[in-house]
Amino acid sequence: MPDTADWGHATELDAGLAPVAITGIGETAYTKASGRTAREIGAEAAQRAIADAGLTPADIDGITWSGAFADFDVDAFHEHFGTSHEMWTSPWGGGMAWAATAPYLAAQAINDGKARHVLNVFPVAWATQRASMTGGPGEVHAAQSLKQNLEVPFGWFPQPVYFDSIMRRQMIEFGTLPEQFGAIAVACRRHANLHPDAVMHGRPMTIDDYVAAPFLADPLRLLDSCLISDGGAAYVTTSVERARDMPNTPAVVAGVGEGYSSSGGHWALQRAFTSTPQVFSAPGAFAMAGLSPADVDVLTVYDPFTVVSLMQIEDMGFCPKGEAGRFVEGDTLFHDAGKLPFNTHGGLLSHAYVLGIAHVVECVKQLRGVAPAQVPDCQVAVYGGYTGHMASTLVLTKDR
Amino acid sequence: MAIKRDDFPLPDVDDPLTAPFFAGAAQDELLIPRCESCGEYVWYPQATCPHDGGALVWTPVSGRGTLFTWAVVQRAFLPAFEDQVPFVTALVALEEDPAVRLCTYVVDTAPEHLVADSPVEVTFRPLEFTTVPGRSVMVPMFVPGSAQP
Numbered sequence: 001m002p003d004t005a006d007w008g009h010a011t012e013l014d015a016g017l018a019p020v021a022i023t024g025i026g027e028t029a030y031t032k033a034s035g036r037t038a039r040e041i042g043a044e045a046a047q048r049a050i051a052d053a054g055l056t057p058a059d060i061d062g063i064t065w066s067g068a069f070a071d072f073d074v075d076a077f078h079e080h081f082g083t084s085h086e087m088w089t090s091p092w093g094g095g096m097a098w099a100a101t102a103p104y105l106a107a108q109a110i111n112d113g114k115a116r117h118v119l120n121v122f123p124v125a126w127a128t129q130r131a132s133m134t135g136g137p138g139e140v141h142a143a144q145s146l147k148q149n150l151e152v153p154f155g156w157f158p159q160p161v162y163f164d165s166i167m168r169r170q171m172i173e174f175g176t177l178p179e180q181f182g183a184i185a186v187a188c189r190r191h192a193n194l195h196p197d198a199v200m201h202g203r204p205m206t207i208d209d210y211v212a213a214p215f216l217a218d219p220l221r222l223l224d225s226c227l228i229s230d231g232g233a234a235y236v237t238t239s240v241e242r243a244r245d246m247p248n249t250p251a252v253v254a255g256v257g258e259g260y261s262s263s264g265g266h267w268a269l270q271r272a273f274t275s276t277p278q279v280f281s282a283p284g285a286f287a288m289a290g291l292s293p294a295d296v297d298v299l300t301v302y303d304p305f306t307v308v309s310l311m312q313i314e315d316m317g318f319c320p321k322g323e324a325g326r327f328v329e330g331d332t333l334f335h336d337a338g339k340l341p342f343n344t345h346g347g348l349l350s351h352a353y354v355l356g357i358a359h360v361v362e363c364v365k366q367l368r369g370v371a372p373a374q375v376p377d378c379q380v381a382v383y384g385g386y387t388g389h390m391a392s393t394l395v396l397t398k399d400r
Numbered sequence: 401m402a403i404k405r406d407d408f409p410l411p412d413v414d415d416p417l418t419a420p421f422f423a424g425a426a427q428d429e430l431l432i433p434r435c436e437s438c439g440e441y442v443w444y445p446q447a448t449c450p451h452d453g454g455a456l457v458w459t460p461v462s463g464r465g466t467l468f469t470w471a472v473v474q475r476a477f478l479p480a481f482e483d484q485v486p487f488v489t490a491l492v493a494l495e496e497d498p499a500v501r502l503c504t505y506v507v508d509t510a511p512e513h514l515v516a517d518s519p520v521e522v523t524f525r526p527l528e529f530t531t532v533p534g535r536s537v538m539v540p541m542f543v544p545g546s547a548q549p
């Protein structure tokens with residue numbers, strides 16, 4: 001494995017901003033193909049988050065979304081709510097890694113006096129779109145010419161193949177066993193079964209089910225893989241000072257981190273093939289929060305495949321590199337018994353594939369004490385975002 | 401976003417960024433872009449060297465490497481692969497610079513005989529898909545090899 005200094009870096013973030021908190025959360029139903037558009041889903045999530053914060057659409061004076069999808073942007077906001085006021089905007093929010101960094105953008109805007117209440121929205125309708133092949137994770141990738149010429153013709157496509165290759169290399173380097181990957185999938189399913197809104201609610205799964213599941217690409221099984229879903233969520237970020245007068249227990253944004261691999265966007269070429277840029281992102285977020293991994297009560301990470309969870313658990317510092325296989329065995333990740341309650345809503349594997357936005361919402365619920373699989377006395381909840389060559393970290397705490 | 405080429409998933413041999421790779425393969429040569437000024441191999445191809453902006457020249461390499469990782473693909477993710485599964489798609493690290501990893505097929509061996517980090521050697525074979533009848537592109541694939549000096 002290359003030395004860390006050789007393969008990536010952290011983004012410098014300002015630790016001196018006046019603190020902000022997530023004050024409102026909103027979610028739509030999480031489903032298989034719903035027939036709805038992502039824009040409709042985004043509008044519903046936004047509406048619910050604003051109401052949850054005790055605000056009206058006219059109070060929202062900042063909005064962030066994902067420029068790569070742009071399903072619910074500032075124009076959609078005004079069209080849906082019939083508003084026309086000036087808003088601070090950024091297309092560098094939404095889901096995936098940006099679900100963790102959007103609150104930092106909001107903090108900057110709030111500190112600069114450009115906004116008071118910033119909405120971050122991320123909807124997705126890939127389950128619906130898949131039927132007509134007009135979207136989804138594979139198509140986004142296949143449209144890139146280097147992939148079309150140097151990867152796809154060789155069968156190195158799409159995501160299950162990339163992550164199967166990472167999983168095999170992980171097993172080669174560290175001796176991780178199939179059942180250890182399975183422990184992650186089982187913990188996620190266990191939490192989904194406690195969560196009425198989870199797509200896989202009511203479908204229990206054991207480690208034997210995991211081992212018996214078909215391979216998509218050996219050694220990666222169907223049950224190592226995320227769902228494809230319709231759904232969305234949104235949250236409102238406000239200064240902590242204002243948040244104290246708002247209806248909900250504030251989820252304080254205590255630390256944010258962002259890290260990049262210098263190997264570019266192609267999985268095949270990541271120099272640190274079995275690591276994620278959490279190596280660079282997480283330390284900064286924990287330092288900003290004045291906390292360490294040992295202080296974390298709930299961890300949610302962007303988990304398209306079990307190996308991505310495994311790598312992030314190591315790279316964020318919850319166990320030494322290469323030891324996550326043994327670390328996650330047994331009840332380690334369970335909400336009620338484990339050392340590290342993990343993806344307590346079920347994650348992308350068993351809750352819904354809404355690309356991380358529901359992970360942040362789950363962290364907020366855990367801090368409010370209203371999560372379906374509630375961790376007792378949750379004080380610190382962390383989201384790890386991941387987008388291949390980029391990772392991000394969001395440390396949320398109770399108002400301390 | 402949709403892919404318009406009717407020969408997909410064959411490579412587009414006319415794409416200027418990657419055309420020399422396939423032209424080389426058609427003549428049994430594995431060519432990788434190398435910077436004229438710093439000598440580094442640059443993969444994937446780019447317009448210029450990311451280190452110093454030097455010109456990149458498609459340079460023959462030995463065709464020897466090691467098997468970095470592989471996937472035994474069991475499900476066809478595209479219609480073109482329906483009659484190919486199960487197949488092995490691999491990342492091969494080149495001897496000249498192991499940071500250069502090629503996505504490729506490992507052929508002439510059974511998946512259960514593959515060994516991590518074992519030597520492999522290039523072979524040039526026609527790539528064909530039944531979904532693209534009558535078309536074929538020569539590409540580098542790899543077979544198990546013996547360690548060379």
Ligand SMILES: [Zn+2]
Nearest residue numbers: 435438449454
């Ligand atoms: Zn150079």
